[in-house]
Amino acid sequence: MKPTLLILAAGMGSRFGGLKQVEPVGPNGEAIIDYTIFDAIRAGFGKVVFIIRESFADAFREKFDAKLKGKIDVEYVYQELDNLPEGFTLPEGREKPWGTAHAILVAKDVIHEPFCALNADDFYGREAYSVMANFLSTTKSESEYSMVGYQLKNTLSEFGSVSRGVCSVDAAKNLEKIVETTKIVKKGNNVVSIEEDGSEHPMTGNESVSMNLWGFMPSIFQTLEQKFIEFLKADINKPKSEMYIPSVVFEMIGEKLATVKVLEANSPWFGVTYKEDKPYVVEKLRKLIDAGEYPEKLWD
Secondary structure, three states: OOOEEEEEOOOOOOOOOOOHHHOOOOOOOOOHHHHHHHHHHHHOOOEEEEEEOHHHHHHHHHHHHHHHOOOOEEEEEEOOOOOOOOOOOOOOOOOOOOOHHHHHHOOOOOOOOOEEEEEOOEEOOHHHHHHHHHHHHHOOOOOEEEEEEEEHHHOOOOOOOEEEEEEEEOOOOEEEEEEEEEEEEEEOOEEEEEOOOOOEEEEOOOOEEEEEEEEEOOOHHHHHHHHHHHHHHHHOOOOOOOOOHHHHHHHHHHOOOOEEEEEEEOOOOEEOOOHHHHHHHHHHHHHHHHOOOOOOOOOO
């Protein structure tokens, strides 16, 4: 059974100022998602599931349906605020989505095989999909999940500091913890983290960091359902409360419900958060195309 690609694309793009998930960045109008799906197909994924808002549906179908027909199976699932378990009602005035864990949960009825979950507006690179597909196709345990770890130096910005989740792993390459490091900058050939008091701590640049590229078994849906109910009971009336997938994963590790294998990929990573990021992404893709990593035109 081929693994499935789950693309989290329901964000509103408020900092970007538009629907950044379909923003053209390739030479023939391709979005980052196009490169994601292209890499996933050649790595052996058999289906792509888009988690979107229903209001995005026309834009997504226009962008992807025709070009993907016959290349990979496609499903659309809507993450809406009122998509809540029985017994819960949407609080008045709630505008913020319920978070990435809820986004994954809404796909439970269309995914019955191992799957990879990732952000729509991040470019993860060809190797990441290869190592993830290999893991999802060979693991025999319903409680063994995975995460692609990126070398910190491959995720830094030319435009300022970044926040990264620095991973600690055991001897078996299982994830132990992620330490959120909020201000990491390049200084010449060096990499440093800057504390609130201004003190600097050198980093090697080879540290493994999480960029939210996860591999799961379908077993996670049952746990997500339980955890989401617990979350709602505690936080449903907090307007900005969200349930994040890393938090759920760490609870599962702590409760001995799952292990997470950290897979290494020497891929470049880049993403689109602000409008100002677009020229940089366009340039990076142009270099990859010129180097032969991708064809000039992705889809026939």
